Amino acid sequence: MAELAIELIGVNKHFGEVHANKNITFGVRKGTVHGIIGENGAGKSTLMSIIYGYYQADSGTIKINGKAERIRSSHAAIGLGIGMVHQHFMLVDPFTVLENIVLGAEGGVTLEGSLAAARTHLQKLNQDYGLQVDPDAIVGELGVGTQQRVEILKTLYRGADVLILDEPTAVLTPQEADDLFRILRLLRDQGKTVILITHKLREVLDITDDVTVMRAGEIVGQVRTADVTKEDLADLMVGRKVNMHLDKAAAVPGKKVLSVSGLNLVDSRGVALLKDIGFDLHAGEIVGIAGVSGNGQSELLEVLSGMREATSGSVQFKGMELATLKTREPKAAAYRKLGIAHIPEDRSREGMVKDFMTFENAILGYHDDPSVRRGFLFNRKAIIERCRRFIDEFDVRPALTHRRIGLFSGGNQQKVILAREIHANPDLLLIGQPTRGVDIGAIEFIHKRLMQLRDEGKALLLVSVELDEIMALSDRIIVMNGGAISGELPAAEATATSLGLLMGGHK
Amino acid sequence: MSQPANMPRWASLWLMPLLNLFAALFVSGLVIALIGEDPVECLKLMINGAFGYPEGIGYTLFYTTSFIFTGLAVAAAFHAGLFNIGGEGQMYLAGLGVTLVCLQFDYLPAYVVIPLAMLAAILFGGAWALVPGYLQAKRGSHIVVTTIMFNFIASSLMTWLLVDKLRMEGSQTPATREFAQNAWVPMLHELFAPLGVELPNTPLNASFFLALMALVLFYLVVWHSPKGFVTRTVGLNEKAARYAGIPVDKVIIAVMCVSGALAGLAAINELLGSTHRMNMGFTNGIGFVGIAVALMGRNHPVGILLSALLFGALTQGGLDLSFEKPAITREMIIFTQGLIILFCGALENLFQTPLSAAFKRMLKNQ
Ligand SMILES: Nc1ncnc2c1ncn2[C@@H]1O[C@H](COP(=O)(O)OP(=O)(O)OP(=O)(O)O)[C@@H](O)[C@H]1O
Ligand SMILES: [Mg+2]
Numbered sequence: 010m011a012e013l014a015i016e017l018i019g020v021n022k023h024f025g026e027v028h029a030n031k032n033i034t035f036g037v038r039k040g041t042v043h044g045i046i047g048e049n050g051a052g053k054s055t056l057m058s059i060i061y062g063y064y065q066a067d068s069g070t071i072k073i074n075g076k077a078e079r080i081r082s083s084h085a086a087i088g089l090g091i092g093m094v095h096q097h098f099m100l101v102d103p104f105t106v107l108e109n110i111v112l113g114a115e116g117g118v119t120l121e122g123s124l125a126a127a128r129t130h131l132q133k134l135n136q137d138y139g140l141q142v143d144p145d146a147i148v149g150e151l152g153v154g155t156q157q158r159v160e161i162l163k164t165l166y167r168g169a170d171v172l173i174l175d176e177p178t179a180v181l182t183p184q185e186a187d188d189l190f191r192i193l194r195l196l197r198d199q200g201k202t203v204i205l206i207t208h209k210l211r212e213v214l215d216i217t218d219d220v221t222v223m224r225a226g227e228i229v230g231q232v233r234t235a236d237v238t239k240e241d242l243a244d245l246m247v248g249r250k251v252n253m254h255l256d257k258a259a260a261v262p263g264k265k266v267l268s269v270s271g272l273n274l275v276d277s278r279g280v281a282l283l284k285d286i287g288f289d290l291h292a293g294e295i296v297g298i299a300g301v302s303g304n305g306q307s308e309l310l311e312v313l314s315g316m317r318e319a320t321s322g323s324v325q326f327k328g329m330e331l332a333t334l335k336t337r338e339p340k341a342a343a344y345r346k347l348g349i350a351h352i353p354e355d356r357s358r359e360g361m362v363k364d365f366m367t368f369e370n371a372i373l374g375y376h377d378d379p380s381v382r383r384g385f386l387f388n389r390k391a392i393i394e395r396c397r398r399f400i401d402e403f404d405v406r407p408a409l410t411h412r413r414i415g416l417f418s419g420g421n422q423q424k425v426i427l428a429r430e431i432h433a434n435p436d437l438l439l440i441g442q443p444t445r446g447v448d449i450g451a452i453e454f455i456h457k458r459l460m461q462l463r464d465e466g467k468a469l470l471l472v473s474v475e476l477d478e479i480m481a482l483s484d485r486i487i488v489m490n491g492g493a494i495s496g497e498l499p500a501a502e503a504t505a506t507s508l509g510l511l512m513g514g515h516k
Numbered sequence: 517m518s519q520p521a522n523m524p525r526w527a528s529l530w531l532m533p534l535l536n537l538f539a540a541l542f543v544s545g546l547v548i549a550l551i552g553e554d555p556v557e558c559l560k561l562m563i564n565g566a567f568g569y570p571e572g573i574g575y576t577l578f579y580t581t582s583f584i585f586t587g588l589a590v591a592a593a594f595h596a597g598l599f600n601i602g603g604e605g606q607m608y609l610a611g612l613g614v615t616l617v618c619l620q621f622d623y624l625p626a627y628v629v630i631p632l633a634m635l636a637a638i639l640f641g642g643a644w645a646l647v648p649g650y651l652q653a654k655r656g657s658h659i660v661v662t663t664i665m666f667n668f669i670a671s672s673l674m675t676w677l678l679v680d681k682l683r684m685e686g687s688q689t690p691a692t693r694e695f696a697q698n699a700w701v702p703m704l705h706e707l708f709a710p711l712g713v714e715l716p717n718t719p720l721n722a723s724f725f726l727a728l729m730a731l732v733l734f735y736l737v738v739w740h741s742p743k744g745f746v747t748r749t750v751g752l753n754e755k756a757a758r759y760a761g762i763p764v765d766k767v768i769i770a771v772m773c774v775s776g777a778l779a780g781l782a783a784i785n786e787l788l789g790s791t792h793r794m795n796m797g798f799t800n801g802i803g804f805v806g807i808a809v810a811l812m813g814r815n816h817p818v819g820i821l822l823s824a825l826l827f828g829a830l831t832q833g834g835l836d837l838s839f840e841k842p843a844i845t846r847e848m849i850i851f852t853q854g855l856i857i858l859f860c861g862a863l864e865n866l867f868q869t870p871l872s873a874a875f876k877r878m879l880k881n882q
Contacts, residue, residue, distance in 0.1 A: 316758055342761025351759070359759045362752045369745065374760040376742045386741045 013075065014039040014171050014202040015060060015091075020069030022055055024416070027407055029055040031226040033069070037171070037219075042193060042203040044213040044234070046246055047223030048448040049420025050406050053206045056223070057173050060204075061093045062086035092164025093173040096180070098156050102149030107131060109148050110163050127166070134165050138195050152303075154185030161192065171202045176419075178207060179446045182301050182474055190216050208448050210239045222246055247450040255456050258464070260484040263292035266437050266468035267313075272322030274308055274492075282308045283319070284493040290437070295459065295469040297483030297500070299476060299508050305492035306472045307354055310441050313470070314351035315340030327436065345374055350430040354441030354472065356419075360426045363415030367405070368396035370414045371429055399428035404454070419446040427455060437468045444478060456482060476505055490514040527871065533812055533819075533860060535867045537826070540855040547851070553843055565836025566829035572836065574704070574718025578790065580828030581720070582782040584727040586806025587824050588734050589779035591815035593659075595738055596771040597751035602648060602663030603779040604803025605670030606641040610780025612674065613640030614787050615682065615692055615794040622696035629699045634784055641780020642773040644670065649772025653765035659772075667803075678796045690796040701788040721789035723781075730778065731817040747771055779803055805853065811861040823860075827853065 013036040022030040029052045037043045045053050058064045060071065062080035070077050073089045080086050083093070100109050111120075111127045131144050140158050148159060157177060164172055174193075178186040193203050193216060207213060213220055214234060222230035222245045230245040243251040267290040274283035283305050290296050298306050311317035313324065315331075318340075324331040326347060336343035345351075353359040361370045372381050372392055381392050396410045403424040405417070414422055423446070430438065443459070444452045459482060463469055473479050479486055486503050488496045488511035496511035545555035566576045586603045593600035613636030621629050648662035678690040701722050705715035738744035749757045750767045757764050786798055805827050812826070813819030834849030859866065 314759075315761070339758070339761045339763050341759065342763075345761055353759055358753070359755050362749055362756050364752050365748075372745075373749065373756065376745045376760070382742060385743075386736060387745070389740065 012039045013037060013072070015204075016072040016075070017056075017060075018070040018072070020056070020059060020066045020071065022052075022059060022064060022066050024055075028226050030059070030066070033228055035221050035228055035231055037202060037204060039074075039202055040197060040200050041218040042197050042205060042216050044217035044220040045204060045206045045223065046208070046210070046213060046220060046242060048225075048246060048450055049446075050225075050418035051223040051448075052226040053223055054175055054418070057093065057175055057204065057206065060086070061091060061173060087164075087167050087169070090168055090170035091173065092167060092169030092171065094157065094160045094164065094175070094177060096175050096177070098160055100148045100156060100159060103147065105145050105147055106142055106151075106159050106162075107144040109159060110144075110166050114167055130166065131162065134162060137199065138165070138192055140192060152185075153180050154182070154188060157181070157185075157189065158192070169201075171204065172196065173204045173206075175206045176208065176446055177205070178209060178212060183476070184301075186212070208446065208452075210242050210449065213242060214239060224248055243449050246448070251449055251453055255460065255481045257460065257481075260294050260463065262294045262484075263466055266290055266292050266327060267470070268323075268325040269313075270323050272309075272312065272324065273320045274305075274312060274317070275320045282492050283312070284491070286322070286494060288487055288494065288497065290468045290470055292436070292468050293463055293466045294485070295463050295471055295483050297479035297486045298470065298472045298489055299479045299486055300474075300489035300512055302474045304489045304512075306489055307441070308492075309489070310351070310354065310439050310470075310472055314349060314353075314439050315342075315344035342374075342377075345433070348436040349439065350433045350435035350437070351439045352426055352430050352441060352443060354445075356423055356426055356445075357415075361414055361422060364413055366411050367400070367414050367417075367425060368393050368410045370425055371396040371399055373429065375429070375433060395432070399425060399432065403428045420448050420451050423447055423455075424451065427458070431458065431462065435467065437470070438462065439470050439472075441472045442474065443471070444473075444475070452478075476508055479508075480505075488512055524875065527875065528868075529814070529819075532867060532871065533814075533823075535871070536812075536859040536863070537856060539866070540852070540859040543855055543859075544852040548844070548848075551843055553841060558837060558841065558844065561840050562830075562833035562837045564833075566833035570716040571718055572832060574716050574720040575835075576825070576828045576832040577724055578718060578720040578785070578828075579831045580824045581724045581727045581785045581789075582802045583805055583809050583824035583827050584731060584820060585782035585785070586779050586803050587809030587813060587820040588730055588806075588817075589775045589782075589803075590806045590810035591813070591820060592734070592738075592747075592778060593771060593775040594810060594815050595744070595751050596747045596768060597754075598649075598652065598659050598768065598772065598775075600645065600648075600663055600772065600775045600779075601660055601807065602645060602666050602776070602803070603782075603806045604799050604801070605663070605667035606644045606776040606779040607782045607799045607803045608667075608670045608674055609644040610637040610641035610776075611783040611787055611794055611798060612677065613637055613780070614783050618695040618699045618788075619682070619692060622699040624698060626698045626700075630701060630788065633699060633788060634781070637780040637783050638777040639780075641783070642777040645772040645776025645779070646769060649769040652772070653768040671797075675796060678794065682794065692794045694793045695788070699788055700792055701784065703789075719790035721785065723785035723789050726781065726784070728821075730781070731821055735817045779806065782806075801850075808853065808857040808861065811857065826856075830856075 016036040018034050020030055020033040033056060047053050055064060059066050062083045062085050065081065071080060072078065078089060080089065101112065107124060107128060110131060111123055128144060134140065135142060140162055142155060142158050142162060148156060161172065177189060181189060197203055205217060217234045220232050220234050220242065221228055222242065224246065270287040272283055272286040273281065275281050286309060288296065300306055308317065312319045319332060322332060326349065334343065357363065361373060375381065381388055393410050399405065400408045400410065405421050405424050414425060427443065443455055447455065459469060471479065471482055480500060480503055483500045486498055486500055486508065487494055488508060490512060491514060495514055548555045548558050565572050567573055586607065589603045590600055614633045617633045617636045618629065621632060644666060648659055648666055651657040651662050652659045682692045683690055684693040704720045704724065705717055707722065708715050738747065746762050746767055749760060749762055750764050754764055782802055787794060791798060809820055809823045809827055812823040830849065830853060838844050838846055838849065
């Protein structure tokens with residue numbers, strides 16, 4: 010048997026009443042890419058945080074290169090050659106790439122010396138692993154994909170032999186993801202070990218050598234990737250048959266709900282973010298907006314949800330002109346009352362307050378609703394009951410109303426937001442990246458739920474960078490490029506190639 | 517990255533502040549020993565001065581009353597993510613409102629003039645906080661800077677008014693005339709005398725009950741009302757607040773007004789409860805102590821009540837102590853207060869790491 014870079018024996022971790030890791034025993038072969046998959050809240054991130062020294066296991070042994078170690082801090086983990094690329098990058102935006110990489114690992118008295126030494130080292134790493142990062146670029150001006158590569162460089166610079174990546178592709182475009190995988194393969198070929206957490210089975214099959222499957226804190230499967238199919242993995246993960254194919258009845262579009270025309274948005278620096286956007290959306294219809302992220306989709310959602318004022322243009326909702334609507338309260342509140350609900354793209358920063366309990370997040374945006382008040386106070390009982398319903402109906406785990414939502418795993422946070430917005434029974438639902446970081450079981454559920462809303466006669470506008478998702482859900486697809494609509498086509502006619510061309514701006 | 521805290525809730529709520537408090541008292545003790553006094557004896561004298569006899573208790577609770585108000589003022593702003601350092605100035609200006617009402621209308625019956633004076637305290641205190649609130653919300657001027665500046669402005673303004681405009685005719689001291697009795701908030705010993713309960717003669721007055729009511733109301737509003745929900749949302753995540761359709765600017769301004777009004781109510785306790793006239797510098801640092809009270813009380817009414825009581829006791833016990841021990845001056849007491857602020861505020865997490873490690877070991881051994 011090949012040598013193990015990392016071996017865990019009987020590792021346990023509790024958070025209060027939550028048993029996040031149960032008796033975990035598994036090994037990662039040296040020089041391989043090892044995938045870890047599992048439902049939201051299965052305990053993947055916790056396990057990695059234990060290896061990285063961020064959490065301490067309650068019991069169990071961790072062996073690094075065959076030697077039992079106690080990893081008390083991330084610092085110790087780095088010393089043992091373990092590096093982690095976090096999902097939220099830990100970079101200083103105004104600094105250059107070089108400065109970011111040296112930060113915290115400066116040797117010597119003056120910065121000059123260490124910077125010069127670092128530069129040569131960096132060039133070599135850059136070349137060896139085909140990272141293509143300009144050491145003098147300002148980090149804040151780089152795209153997400155490049156920033157991620159800076160993070161990888163950072164760990165390599167500190168001498169990492171084992172790289173842990175927690176859902177690295179959740180924030181990447183498909184092209185960027187391909188780039189990342191090319192780099193990861195190169196790393197593996199040069200003898201590094203990579204641990205990759207992801208919810209995308211395609212990626213698992215594509216790049217990993219071994220896969221470990223977790224469910225409810227336990228390991229339920231350890232397989233060689235070559236021996237399994239996508240379906241096998243899905244079933245292992247969820248513990249039942251997953252239907253990855255969405256059955257979609259033909260849409261029966263009703264009345265026009267939303268009509269956008271000539272919509273423009275220019276930011277304070279004079280950059281045009283939205284250019285002459287126009288489209289219609291009917292009741293009982295899902296329109297998908299495809300595009301490489303950063304091509305105006307986010308801004309469009311912001312304008313339509315009232316969070317941002319358009320520079321010019323018309324937005325008609327159920328025949329009412331929203332652009333000139335005068336409201337005393339902020340537009341986001343007024344729109345919500347008119348029947349526009351919004352699932353924001355950036356759920357952790359916009360859609361919820363991490364330090365609030367589940368039940369408090371269950372009313373964010375609806376906190377003024379008569380149904381949750383009693384006079385000038387809240388009707389606590391009604392709120393808790395509502396939250397309970399959300400939890401039951403959307404299978405939020407752990408099923409706790411009084412728990413800070415920041416402690417839930419990403420997928421479960423998303424379920425709470427989804428439940429809240431759907432519960433409002435809106436006529437128009439704006440949806441940004443509904444399944445980012447969400448496990449396949451939950452994706453199945455969320456997709457079904459969105460379909461159901463459509464069939465109930467709601468109008469849905471879906472923004473997603475996942476082409477599969479757009480194609481599976483939408484009735485019509487609009488493609489955006491550079492802030493403008495570069496094409497529109499019925500979902501039945503769309504293929505990945507035709508959309509890809511439009512996304513690139515070819516008409 | 518550091519280790520996340522791993523402690524039972526009760527420990528971080530109760531044990532940590534207590535440990536911090538003891539650390540502060542310990543350092544004060546060292547300094548007292550250094551100037552040649554016996555720290556244990558001093559501590560005894562202080563505790564006795566604060567709680568050992570009826571008058572002492574009365575004075576302690578009188579000081580506590582003001583600290584509750586200024587502590588709540590800081591806490592209110594804090595929940596919206598604002599650090600209101602301006603309690604001192606807001607209280608001072610509220611005092612002006614109270615004074616103007618009393619000088620004009622103290623011939624009216626008590627049930628008219630006292631509510632009127634309270635209203636003035638709320639309006640003047642609130643208005644003095646409104647301006648920094650507005651500048652923060654609309655212009656992005658940092659609230660800490662503006663409220664500090666407003667303290668200075670308040671102080672200069674009041675000096676001018678007291679010296680040139682409001683000073684009692686024929687008097688050399690910068691103070692107003694005494695308000696008529698109608699405007700005095702009834703003392704506790706007066707209130708209880710008809711019931712046959714005899715209380716010592718201290719400035720403790722009905723404002724104390726107002727403070728207790730404010731604590732309860734604060735709890736209800738912050739954690740059980742939409743207004744508080746909106747405030748905390750703004751304080752914790754402004755982006756989410758915008759997403760939720762919360763008018764962030766308005767909330768900031770409104771919360772600052774409430775904060776200033778709360779600080780203003782401390783002026784009622786001082787002016788209508790005790791001095792019955794406006795003196796220069798009557799606020800005497802009460803606004804600043806409010807910062808410590810809120811910090812130590814974790815911005816929660818129960819905590820604020822307890823820490824206001826602590827600072828009240830420290831003030832009263834300290835005064836008694838400085839009578840007994842001339843070597844220990846008022847400044848020594850302020851020094852101790854400062855230490856408590858340092859340990860409970862700035863060094864709040866001093867004991868967190870060892871403590872959570874201790875808890876971990878304990879849990880393991882079970
Ligand atoms: N710091 C914490 N305090 C309390 N509970 C936590 C903490 N971190 C994680 N948990 C809980 O432990 C469980 C496992 O969480 P973890 O983040 O490891 O899941 P995950 O498999 O990474 O999920 P996802 O795919 O959604 O990222 C969840 O129930 C989560 O709520
Ligand atoms: Mg995770």
